[in-house]
Amino acid sequence: MIAKKVLLVGNFGVGKTSLIRRFVTNEFSEDYISTIGVRISKKEVQYNEQIVKLLIWDVAGTSGNEKIPKAYFLGANAAMYVFDLSREETYIALEENLKMVKELSGLQNITLIGNKKDLLTSEELIAVKNKITVPIDLITSAKDDENVEDAFTLLTAESLK
Amino acid sequence: MIPAKIEDVFIQITTDINGVILSIDAGKFAEKEFTLHQSVYRSCPFLEGTLEALPYNEPFLIEAMIIHSNSIEYNVDVEIFKREESISVLIHNRTNVYKYVDQLNQKRNDIFFIKREIAEKNKELDRLRKIADKANEEKSRFLAMISHEIRNPLNVILGYSEMIAEENADVQKYINSLLDAGHNLKVIVEDILDLSRIEAGKLELVSEQISITKIVETCIANFYHQQKTKEVKLEYFISEKVPTFILGDSVRITQVLSNLMSNAIKFTKKGIVKIDVEAVSETAENAVLKFVISDTGRGMTNDQVAKIFEEYQQTEINDNRVFGGAGLGLAIVKRLVHAMNGVILVESKIDKGTRFSIEISFKKVVNHTLPQKQKNVEVNFNSLKGRRILVADDDVLNQTIVAHILNKEKTVTTIVNDGLEALDKISKESFDVILLDINMPNMTGEDLMRQRDLFDKLNIDTPFLALTANTSSKDVQRYLSLGFSGIISKPYTATEFVEKIKKVLP
Numbered sequence: 001m002i003a004k005k006v007l008l009v010g011n012f013g014v015g016k017t018s019l020i021r022r023f024v025t026n027e028f029s030e031d032y033i034s035t036i037g038v039r040i041s042k043k044e045v046q047y048n049e050q051i052v053k054l055l056i057w058d059v060a061g062t063s064g065n066e067k068i069p070k071a072y073f074l075g076a077n078a079a080m081y082v083f084d085l086s087r088e089e090t091y092i093a094l095e096e097n098l099k100m101v102k103e104l105s106g107l108q109n110i111t112l113i114g115n116k117k118d119l120l121t122s123e124e125l126i127a128v129k130n131k132i133t134v135p136i137d138l139i140t141s142a143k144d145d146e147n148v149e150d151a152f153t154l155l156t157a158e159s160l161k
Numbered sequence: 162m163i164p165a166k167i168e169d170v171f172i173q174i175t176t177d178i179n180g181v182i183l184s185i186d187a188g189k190f191a192e193k194e195f196t197l198h199q200s201v202y203r204s205c206p207f208l209e210g211t212l213e214a215l216p217y218n219e220p221f222l223i224e225a226m227i228i229h230s231n232s233i234e235y236n237v238d239v240e241i242f243k244r245e246e247s248i249s250v251l252i253h254n255r256t257n258v259y260k261y262v263d264q265l266n267q268k269r270n271d272i273f274f275i276k277r278e279i280a281e282k283n284k285e286l287d288r289l290r291k292i293a294d295k296a297n298e299e300k301s302r303f304l305a306m307i308s309h310e311i312r313n314p315l316n317v318i319l320g321y322s323e324m325i326a327e328e329n330a331d332v333q334k335y336i337n338s339l340l341d342a343g344h345n346l347k348v349i350v351e352d353i354l355d356l357s358r359i360e361a362g363k364l365e366l367v368s369e370q371i372s373i374t375k376i377v378e379t380c381i382a383n384f385y386h387q388q389k390t391k392e393v394k395l396e397y398f399i400s401e402k403v404p405t406f407i408l409g410d411s412v413r414i415t416q417v418l419s420n421l422m423s424n425a426i427k428f429t430k431k432g433i434v435k436i437d438v439e440a441v442s443e444t445a446e447n448a449v450l451k452f453v454i455s456d457t458g459r460g461m462t463n464d465q466v467a468k469i470f471e472e473y474q475q476t477e478i479n480d481n482r483v484f485g486g487a488g489l490g491l492a493i494v495k496r497l498v499h500a501m502n503g504v505i506l507v508e509s510k511i512d513k514g515t516r517f518s519i520e521i522s523f524k525k526v527v528n529h530t531l532p533q534k535q536k537n538v539e540v541n542f543n544s545l546k547g548r549r550i551l552v553a554d555d556d557v558l559n560q561t562i563v564a565h566i567l568n569k570e571k572t573v574t575t576i577v578n579d580g581l582e583a584l585d586k587i588s589k590e591s592f593d594v595i596l597l598d599i600n601m602p603n604m605t606g607e608d609l610m611r612q613r614d615l616f617d618k619l620n621i622d623t624p625f626l627a628l629t630a631n632t633s634s635k636d637v638q639r640y641l642s643l644g645f646s647g648i649i650s651k652p653y654t655a656t657e658f659v660e661k662i663k664k665v666l667p
Contacts, residue, residue, distance in 0.1 A: 012273075013273070060225070074214050
């Protein structure tokens with residue numbers, strides 16, 4: 001079994017911890033508890049007949065131009081940038097933020113996930129998508145357990161590249 | 162010898178390249194979690210995947226990691242140094258520091274979300290305020306419109322009353338004018354009351370035995386009486402399949418038909434205005450009747466049709482000046498039809514005509530009263546001694562009153578019907594005072610004042626007075642800024658009228 005270190009990064013309150021909880025323990029809570037430093041969760045997943053142990057780093061959310069410590073990315077195989085579809089400030093500077101994460105991690109691709117789909121109407125979702133110029137890999141809802149598994153599958157695939 | 166207090170806040174271990182613990186070198190922090198020859202990843206999962214990637218012979222610091230010991234969560238900073246054969250790992254317990262960072266961070270984020278929530282609420286409040294403002298504007302527009310419409314006939318009533326009080330001649334004619342203005346005022350007031358009653362859900366329909374044929378015939382007869390001077394033929398057709406009696410509210414059905422007939426006649430100079438009634442479907446208990454009120458009048462554009470059932474809508478801006486009313490009739494018709502669970506449709510083509518069709522389901526079985534017919538009366542118009550006074554007003558009744566008052570004062574009065582005619586006169590003749598109604602067809606009093614350059618030659622010093630029922634301070638301010646010397650507000654008495662003119666004369 002191979003182990004892969006993957007990181008979830010993005011603004012605070014976008015639902016990184018919720019996505020991980022939904023994926024690892026299939027739980028969800030409306031309570032918001034900010035993450036300090038890094039929590040690590042593990043989950044074994046099967047990908048292309050291969051068992052992969054994902055070491056998921058839940059990195060504390062950032063605010064504005066705050067930088068993620070570069071040390072966290074050491075040995076990272078993939079990273080997921082999560083933004084909140086219902087908060088413009090979390091996706092207004094996506095291009096810039098993705099560039100920053102790429103530079104810090106040395107990774108070529110970052111999996112881009114728009115979370116909290118449950119808070120938007122379909123019309124609002126279209127409007128948000130129209131505002132975002134960077135290709136979004138998946139739209140998820142940790143609350144409704146929508147596309148969470150798929151998002152981590154994408155991340156696993158990326159970690160194996 | 163390291164003091165015990167210090168030993169408790171750190172632990173230093175050495176692992177091999179794969180993370181297997183080779184030795185515990187110093188410190189006692191969470192020592193139970195570290196066992197010789199076991200993997201360090203069990204207690205420090207953050208080292209898995211990280212150790213392999215570590216650069217050799219370089220100190221490396223990872224802050225704010227978490228490890229668990231005795232079911233307690235600790236925040237630690239980790240210093241790592243990788244050599245060829247082994248890795249040195251120094252773990253500092255920084256829980257006390259991170260505890261405060263954690264609290265501050267949580268508070269910062271909570272404040273952010275509260276601010277965000279407040280901003281959302283403010284947006285919602287702003288949206289609601291705009292709705293309230295719009296409703297308030299509508300109310301003001303309604304009040305302005307209605308007060309203007311009420312003041313006009315009121316002015317006529319008061320003017321003729323004064324005239325009747327002064328002389329006996331022409332009494333019959335003046336009384337007819339009074340009746341006309343009174344009737345117009347009554348229609349407006351009733352329309353307002355009907356609309357507010359319907360809007361408040363207080364309209365009560367009666368269910369009595371009625372004859373549609375009789376209603377239609379009476380309606381046609383009433384309008385025929387009014388229409389005898391016009392080249393409009395009034396026709397009706399009632400299908401034999403229409404039940405002789407049905408249960409319904411004759412007053413409201415008459416109101417609907419009369420309103421539509423009245424409109425059709427207003428906007429048809431020549432041709433036919435017709436009411437057709439047929440039974441669309443019938444069961445033992447119900448009959449669905451279709452009423453079609455068609456005309457060969459000026460018709461409407463699609464945009465006009467789209468707005469025709471809105472309040473105060475008259476298809477041309479001058480319609481209410483020319484034809485009277487507050488533009489509430491069709492809004493009321495639509496609401497009445499809906500109250501009778503019916504549907505109303507309108508089709509129209511410019512210069513071809515308009516067709517309103519209404520379908521209502523009635524219960525079959527059985528008396529009613531018919532509305533009063535309206536009289537249409539022609540009023541003649543006639544007029545400070547030797548003063549040359551120009552009066553522009555499109556309302557014949559108002560012209561008559563003004564002429565009567567001015568005649569008594571022995572002025573040389575010229576009366577014109579609208580702003581364009583006034584402009585023509587002002588460009589050719591000089592006057593001592595010019596009285597302009599504000600709401601006139603072709604050119605309003607305001608538009609005329611904006612073209613003062615065109616007539617400054619002959620009337621450069623002539624005072625202009627606005628004759629208007631629009632008397633809000635905003636309106637008055639606007640008239641004064643346009644160059645009016647003052648306003649004569651409707652309704653006025655003869656004395657007030659004369660005084661206002663005398664006041665502006667040099």
